[in-house]
Amino acid sequence: MLNEFSYDLGQWDISRFRERPPQDTFTAFDLEWHLLPDVWPGNAVATKLFTSWLPYSEVDSFLEVGCGAGVTAVIAAMRGCSRVCALDINPAAAETAQLNATRHGVGDKVTTLTSDLFSALDEGTTFDLIYWNSPFVEAPVEHEYRSQIDYAAFDADYKMHEAFFAALERHMSETTRVFLGFSETLGNPQRLHELAARSGFTASVYRRDTFDLPADYAGPRSGDGEGDGLTSLVYVLYEFRRTAPAA
């Protein structure tokens, strides 16, 4: 069932982004990063957690779906992945990621492409690791994407999550590892697991952490707009394994 509260919170977050767009640079992992307009800044809590948890040293080729400003892809290259591909449906995000790869000296290892999920990849191109910090807020099927930044937060009817699992196989080898950064508070984990299972994937929790909302948090805290229910957010990095043939 759609989590109305999470949808409200997502809309609050995106409207705040529109009213006060971030500056053209931001800091993350003690580095300064470029940020073009309408791109999700890579200094969000979720980005920091997932980027610090991924097992870069165990893989050589790394695919980031939905790279945003490219922080994770660039860190992957800086931590030794020799072939990094960063995709985003938002052309400004792909451009920002390329600027950041060059800025941090890994432009020769990182390729960025504007791509709806895997659409810009050649059929049969595989990676050791595939990762997406997904737009985990489930939106109603009639949700209208007002601008590119909406794609950073919302997935109408979880259609993109469904398509992600359905298409994964084409870019996996026998040993590819698949990770998805998600919020169990703001996303719909039950629906996510059902959609994954339809394509034969099962999740395990690779890392999970709880983030306490800051004292100045001014967004919605409960479904009915009253009370002070929400005090923290749970973020999780799932690892998905193929456990069955696609249904």
Ligand SMILES: C[S@@+](CC[C@H](N)C(=O)[O-])C[C@H]1O[C@@H](n2cnc3c(N)ncnc32)[C@H](O)[C@@H]1O
């Ligand atoms: C939560 S943001 C994460 C951005 C960045 N990876 C980070 O961690 O800061 C989700 C990203 O997925 C991208 N995205 C959403 N739908 C997509 C799709 N169908 N194909 C490719 N990218 C998509 C959004 O544009 C956005 O940049």
